[in-house]
Every structure is written in C-alpha cells, then in structure tokens.
Amino acid sequence: xxxxxxxxxxxxxxxxxxxxxxxxxxxxxxCHEDAQDITQDVFIKIYKNYQSxxxxxxxxxxxxxxxxxxxxxxxxxNRKAKKRLGFIISLVGNESAKPLNEAIHSVHPGIAAEDKxxxxxxxxxxxxxxxxxxxxxxxARIEDKPQQEVAxxxxxxxxxxxxxxxxxxxxxxxxxxxxxxxx
Amino acid sequence: MNIENKLDxxxxxxxxxxxxxxxxxxxxxxxxxxxxxxxxxxxxxxALLSVLIILLNITILIRxxxxxxxxxxxxxxxxxxxxxxxxxxxx
Numbered sequence: 001x002x003x004x005x006x007x008x009x010x011x012x013x014x015x016x017x018x019x020x021x022x023x024x025x026x027x028x029x030x031c032h033e034d035a036q037d038i039t040q041d042v043f044i045k046i047y048k049n050y051q052s053x054x055x056x057x058x059x060x061x062x063x064x065x066x067x068x069x070x071x072x073x074x075x076x077x078n079r080k081a082k083k084r085l086g087f088i089i090s091l092v093g094n095e096s097a098k099p100l101n102e103a104i105h106s107v108h109p110g111i112a113a114e115d116k117x118x119x120x121x122x123x124x125x126x127x128x129x130x131x132x133x134x135x136x137x138x139x140a141r142i143e144d145k146p147q148q149e150v151a152x153x154x155x156x157x158x159x160x161x162x163x164x165x166x167x168x169x170x171x172x173x174x175x176x177x178x179x180x181x182x183x
Numbered sequence: 184m185n186i187e188n189k190l191d192x193x194x195x196x197x198x199x200x201x202x203x204x205x206x207x208x209x210x211x212x213x214x215x216x217x218x219x220x221x222x223x224x225x226x227x228x229x230a231l232l233s234v235l236i237i238l239l240n241i242t243i244l245i246r247x248x249x250x251x252x253x254x255x256x257x258x259x260x261x262x263x264x265x266x267x268x269x270x271x272x273x274x
Contacts, residue, residue, distance in 0.1 A: 027196070
C-alpha cells in the first residue's frame with residue numbers, strides 16, 4: 001500500500017470526522033462491534049484513496065459520507081449473503097449461522113432505555129427498506145440533513161430524494177400496519 | 184399514529200462517542216497492510232522468473248526426450264563397463 005497522506009493530515013481528518021462516521025454507521029448496523037469494524041475500513045479507504053478525492057466534484061465531508069454509506073451497504077449485503085449461507089450450512093448441522101442472527105437484533109447504543117422498544121422496532125423497519133430509500137431516510141430524518149445535502153451525498157437530484165423519501169414513508173407505513181395487524 | 188410523528192421520534196437517537204482505541208487499531212491495520220502487500224515491481228519480477236523457470240523446464244524435457252532412447256539401466260551398465268549378457272565367461 002502506497003501512503004497517500006501524511007500522518008498529521010490523517011490524524012486531523014480522523015479527529016474531525018470520526019464522530020460523524022461512527023454515528024452514521026451505527027444507524028445502519030446498531031451494534032458497536034460491527035460499527036467499529038466498518039469505521040475502521042472507512043478510514044483505511046480514506047487513507048488509501050485520498051489522492052483520488054477531487055474537491056471540485058465533492059467536498060471532503062460529502063466524499064467521506066459516500067464512502068461510509070457504501071461501506072455500510074456492502075457490509076449489510078455481505079451479512080445477508082453469509083446469513084443465507086449459514087442457514088444452508090445449519091440445515092446440514094453446523095451451528096455457525098447463530099451469531100449472525102443475534103447481531104441483527106442488537107439495540108442501537110444511542111437509544112435511551114425508555115424509548116428502546118419503540119425506536120429499535122422503527123429502526124429495524126427502516127433497515128428493511130431498499131438501500132436507496134433507507135439511506136435517504138437515515139440522512140434526512142435521523143442525521144437531519146437538508147434534502148440538498150442528501151442529494152449531494154447520494155449523487156442524485158433533489159427531486160429523486162423527495163421521491164425516495166415519499167416511497168420510504170409509504171413502505172414504512174405498510175410495514176407498521178402489517179406489524180400492528182399481526183399483534 | 185401519523186408516520187411523520189413516528190419518524191420525528193428517530194431524532195431522539197443520541198450521538199455516541201467512538202471508542203478511543205479505534206484510532207490505534209486503524210493505524211495498526213494500516214501498518215499490517217503495508218507489510219502484507221508486495222510492491223508491483225517485485226510481483227512482476229516474480230511472475231517473469233516463474234515463467235522463465237517453467238519454459239526452461241519444458242525445453243530441457245523436450246531436448247532430453249530426443250537424445251535418450253536407451254533405458255537408464257543400460258546407461259549405468261555401459262558407463263561402468265558391466266556386461267549385460269547372462270553368460271559367466273566370454274569365450
């Protein structure tokens with residue numbers, strides 16, 4: 001690996017963005033251990049690809065947001081694939097699929113005890129949405145970003161963000177009704 | 184309850200501090216990465232050397248096939264001047 005930035009620059013970027021990256025990752029995975037692994041990979045990618053960042057195309061913050069979102073979605077896709085594989089293996093008699101299932105049900109550490117049930121249920125429903133809808137909702141409603149910034153991070157138009165949020169709301173409503181109906 | 188009100192509740196999620204050991208863990212992993220990956224020049228040299236060795240082996244095999252038709256036992260016997268007949272004495 002060829003170092004593309006000096007240690008002081010990396011340290012400055014780390015200190016400035018660690019909280020942003022770590023908290024965004026937690027919204028996707030709700031688990032400290034997974035969040036630490038993903039955050040680690042995000043900062044290694046930043047270090048490796050720093051030279052490829054063009055400030056005229058996107059600000060450093062937007063670029064880091066994009067790397068983080070992509071890393072989270074990759075992680076979730078891999079976990080899904082491993083879960084499927086684990087299920088097939090467990091049918092044969094191996095127990096390796098169990099820890100993966102447990103990780104999915106962990107509680108976001110930023111949720112207070114009194115809101116735990118309601119918010120974690122809502123967050124897990126958000127995480128069941130398609131990737132783009134989920135990202136738009138996390139950025140707009142949890143991170144509280146304006147739609148213009150969400151559009152920049154996702155590299156789409158503001159109209160597309162509006163449409164994604166609308167579809168996400170409809171999907172969530174359906175899922176919530178389904179959940180209430182099954183109680 | 185209205186979906187908008189429900190979604191507003193997501194703002195209640197508090198910010199969490201990243202563990203302080205994470206920075207050192209990242210630096211450690213980056214150092215490991217530098218140790219593990221060989222530079223491109225080394226990899227190309229290694230690939231070229233491997234191809235040369237394989238080609239050399241193939242050439243030697245092809246050449247030796249054309250030259251030697253006698254069995255190895257016969258070669259040993261003739262080089263040590265041993266008789267290859269079953270007779271005890273040459274008359």
